[in-house]
Amino acid sequence: MTLNARDNHPALTLVRLPHGEGLDLPAYETAGAAGMDLRAAVPADQPMTIRPGARALVPTGFTFEIPAGYEGQVRPRSGLAFKHGITCLNTPGTIDSDYRGEVKVLLINLGEADFVVERGMRIAQMVIAPVTRVTIREANGTSTTARGAGGFGSTGSK
Ligand SMILES: O=c1ccn([C@H]2C[C@H](O)[C@@H](COP(=O)(O)OP(=O)(O)OP(=O)(O)O)O2)c(=O)[nH]1
Numbered sequence: 515m516t517l518n519a520r521d522n523h524p525a526l527t528l529v530r531l532p533h534g535e536g537l538d539l540p541a542y543e544t545a546g547a548a549g550m551d552l553r554a555a556v557p558a559d560q561p562m563t564i565r566p567g568a569r570a571l572v573p574t575g576f577t578f579e580i581p582a583g584y585e586g587q588v589r590p591r592s593g594l595a596f597k598h599g600i601t602c603l604n605t606p607g608t609i610d611s612d613y614r615g616e617v618k619v620l621l622i623n624l625g626e627a628d629f630v631v632e633r634g635m636r637i638a639q640m641v642i643a644p645v646t647r648v649t650i651r652e653a654n655g656t657s658t659t660a661r662g663a664g665g666f667g668s669t670g671s672k
């Protein structure tokens with residue numbers, strides 16, 4: 515993976531698609547933001563309306579080359595969720611490091627009013643996170659533990 519000489523962060527390569535022309539690059543909005551905001555690449559003259567209860571696949575206008583050993587996690591923005599009931603249906607969306615298609619955001623409107631997605635609107639955020647891959651093997655049993663099969667509230671609530 516290449517490192518950005520200025521800040522020593524891994525470099526993320528983005529390729530702009532024709533319908534992403536003129537859009538700001540996805541960007542971290544504050545110095546410590548975990549996620550870079552993703553913008554809607556819907557046509558300027560054709561905003562996308564998401565009716566209450568409906569879902570929509572919103573283009574971002576970019577392909578991302580996620581560095582090997584990392585994934586992109588597409589997450590909702592809390593402001594849109596709080597104010598409008600807009601969230602990502604498949605949250606966190608998984609962007610694989612070998613994916614070469616356009617990154618899209620699957621929004622769902624859990625609010626009571628139509629939500630209009632306009633070009634350039636920051637609709638979601640992407641966190642780049644390291645991925646641990648394992649060697650998968652089958653066995654006849656697992657080791658024993660004090661918890662055993664207890665789960666789903668087995669330790670109580672207080
Ligand atoms: O919110 C998302 C989720 C996924 N993807 C793209 C990138 C990802 O690498 C690919 C596959 O996603 P996933 O594995 O979640 O979907 P799938 O239903 O398992 O499709 P596939 O069979 O292509 O893996 O789709 C997006 O653009 N946005």
Ligand SMILES: [Mg+2]
Pocket residue numbers: none
């Ligand atoms: Mg998959």
